[in-house]
Ligand code: HEC
Ligand code: HEC
């Protein structure tokens with residue numbers, strides 16, 4: 001018997017197959033239990049598809065610079081709070097609960113080498129659909145993702161001791177170690193140090209001595225997602241109101257930043273620029289005013305804040321309270337941001353002590 005291929009027959013066959021697929025899905029016989037795992041061929045196919053997709057998209061959807069090796073502490077600290085539970089880390093096994101997922105998260109010390117920096121950046125930023133692999137909490141912080149790529153590259157050679165040194169909570173500086181402080185402080189000191197000085201990492205701000213109200217409102221903003229930082233959004237999401245208050249009061253009371261007038265180490269600080277309608281920084285960042293302390297703050301952190309505001313779109317929204325800094329930051333000439341941050345960071349340096 002010969003079967004002639006006609007359009008009609010092709011269409012009937014395709015519709016039949018689609019109906020059979022629907023019938024199978026409807027019947028409930030499709031095995032979706034994680035415990036049954038994937039067949040080896042399914043596993044291979046899914047991973048192959050994922051790797052091809054990552055290769056293609058990472059070519060077009062990544063910025064020019066995708067890796068930063070200079071600031072391991074905040075990236076390692078974020079890995080500990082957000083990735084270790086699934087992937088494990090030097091000296092730490094992943095949670096058995098997470099390893100029972102299909103697919104289980106791989107040991108990144110072993111597989112990171114299979115990807116280019118660009119591909120790692122893309123995966124960490126976007127996550128992987130149909131697996132537990134989450135996207136970065138905010139799309140606005142490529143600088144944080146660059147630091148994570150630097151950390152993933154360092155991971156294969158990292159000893160458990162080195163990982164602890166980078167991430168472990170520092171000894172508590174809370175004298176009265178009373179709840180709600182004691183429970184939450186350990187989650188901060190791995191990055192900020194028990195002295196709140198940021199462990200000499202330029203991207204981690206000094207919070208010691210900062211205004212308690214600024215620290216408290218900032219923690220609320222991170223938790224609500226209105227201030228963007230993958231690391232801090234995760235850290236703040238775990239806190240309740242009482243803990244935020246207690247932590248803000250605790251760090252504000254430590255010796256660090258101080259309430260002193262800004263010195264004129266850069267023309268814009270005290271003079272402003274009338275032609276650009278740029279008010280002097282000292283008109284708000286001054287003793288007795290509400291704005292946070294910025295003199296003596298880490299330069300890279302200041303630069304990052306000002307550059308992030310410069311990049312933000314001017315959205316005039318009647319429902320939003322009008323905050324001054326994005327408007328002011330956009331009027332600072334781009335080539336003056338780094339010198340301005342440097343001039344600020346060198347002022348009234350906080351008391352020198354052994355870093356914790
Ligand atoms: C809820 C569990 C979970 C968390 C949390 C998680 N991952 Fe993953 N991750 C996975 C799974 C599952 C895969 C495997 C995806 C696949 O097979 O395609 C994966 C894959 C990856 C890969 C690609 C490796 C590969 O070959 O599949 C990288 C890189 C990675 N994760 C980094 C991270 C980083 C960095 C973090 C923290 C910011 C993180 N992951 C948090 C579950 C998780
Ligand atoms: C993984 C490292 C890490 C952990 C853990 C961490 N922080 Fe941070 N923190 C940072 C970094 C990095 C920044 C700068 C973020 C930015 O650019 O907005 C920051 C910023 C802050 C700020 C804003 C300071 C300012 O001047 O506006 C506050 C307040 C703060 N952290 C408090 C805390 C508290 C309280 C905890 C513990 C619950 C904590 N952090 C845990 C790394 C961390």
Ligand code: HEC
Nearest residue numbers: 268279280281283284285291292294302305306324325328
């Ligand atoms: C009109 C008042 C005003 C002026 C003028 C002003 N600021 Fe601010 N600044 C603020 C306020 C209010 C905040 C707190 C904003 C927030 O928490 O989101 C702030 C925050 C900042 C921060 C972030 C501090 C932190 O800990 O995260 C930096 C950096 C900063 N200002 C730099 C400057 C510089 C540089 C100038 C001068 C070019 C300047 N500001 C002028 C009101 C002002």
